[in-house]
Amino acid sequence: MTSHSLNLDHMTTERRNSASESLDRMTAEEIVALMNAEDAQVATAVSAESAAIARAIDVIADRLAGGGRLIYIGAGTSGRLGVLDASECPPTFNSPPGQVVGVIAGGKVALTSAVEGAEDQPEDAIRDLQAIALSATDVLVGIATSGRTPYVLGGLSYARDVGAYAIGLACNSDSELSRSVQLMIAPVVGPEVITGSSRLKAGTATKMVLNMLSTGAMVRLGKTFGNLMVDLQAKNQKLLERSRRIVSQLTGLSIEEADRHLQRCGGDVKTAIVAHQRQLTPATARNLLSDVQGHLRNALESPQSED
Known part of the structure; x- marks a missing residue:
């Protein structure tokens, strides 16, 4: 066991949610009402990080304007959300395919299947970032809802070594991630309806933040006129x-x-x-x-x- 495996009790995403302790005895209607009530807390948690998100947008827009890239890195759900956001930028904003990149632990197979142990290998992140030639002109957003994923921590450490701007996104406060980055975004959404299932509220918060990062940066780059999507090519x-x-x-x-x-x-x-x-x-x-x-x-x- 490594030190990364310890102290789960201190992470809000791993705590039991008292509101869902009888989850398995609830009706479908009760489950929906409970999950909806829990999800309603997500926007407030994201709003609390508005200043950090806005700062990240400015940094990303500046790097992109200078020819750099926005690169997301994560494992599991976090990695999939990063790849999803990156893949949606070209059709939405007519951005070059390589301008926003998603890197996921375990590679493409991990998009649809769990890759055992992939998130525990920090050296794999270094290899993956070297493969896409991460450089000082880029921004790396490390996504780890726990704030402790070794793969993401390894990637952020490498980013600092090469001079890339390192941004962290987690759903726990005062995490290891926060000590590895230049800018931290940490919407604390509280315990999940199913204990530790961070694809739920934490995943929703992550998607919301990524929406803001890519959309905000692209708007700053002139990809819209007001709220109209003017930088598009009619491909369908x-x-x-x-x-x-x-x-x-x-x-x-x-x-x-x-x-x-x-x-x-x-x-x-x-x-x-x-x-x-x-x-x-x-x-x-x-x-x-x-x-x-x-x-x-x-x-x-x-x-x-x-x-």
Whole structure:
């Protein structure tokens, strides 16, 4: 046994929840009511970490703007949630596939199957991060609801060694993780309905925080205009319809006119909007967007250049 296996009693995620001690005698309706009441506490726990989450968003956006990456690392549920968030960034924000990366203990097989002992190997995390060339330009978010997972601790230690910015995400306060990072996010959700089953409230809190980190950073990078998803490529019918609707809403064009204008602009929503609003050719609109790092609002509000 290693020291990582000790002191589970001090972790709120491992304590028994008095409200669910008779769980196996409850009706389905009672189980639903109990779980709903417990889940209602999650948003409050996440809200308490707002300042740390906002700081993390600023750090991530700054690193991404400088060519770095956002990398999540975790084991089990934590690792799966990191991979999920990373995989959803390209279709949502048209981000390069390698800009947000999820690393999970045990590799791809661990996404659908438990890999025995994978979380207990800190040296595996170093190997996995070396395989994706973690560098000083990157941000590493170590996700471990317990705050003590050796795989994650090993990864964060390596991140500090190479100069990457290390952020910790756990659901226990004053954890080992907090002593291994530059910034700690710790929504304390309390004991789980099933003792130690951190896929429940802790998993929900983790998903909420990851939503905020990736979405907040992408918004800061200009991936939205207001709350509209303007940095998308129409790769299926739903996204094509959304693209037409966004162009129509922001230009006043009919859906049919928006569709024709989009086609002239290679299907790019931002280019179509800038070209119409600024009365520019698609090529000039693309150049203007490039000059303002893709921020649509800046492209629309920047002074008209004298060509």
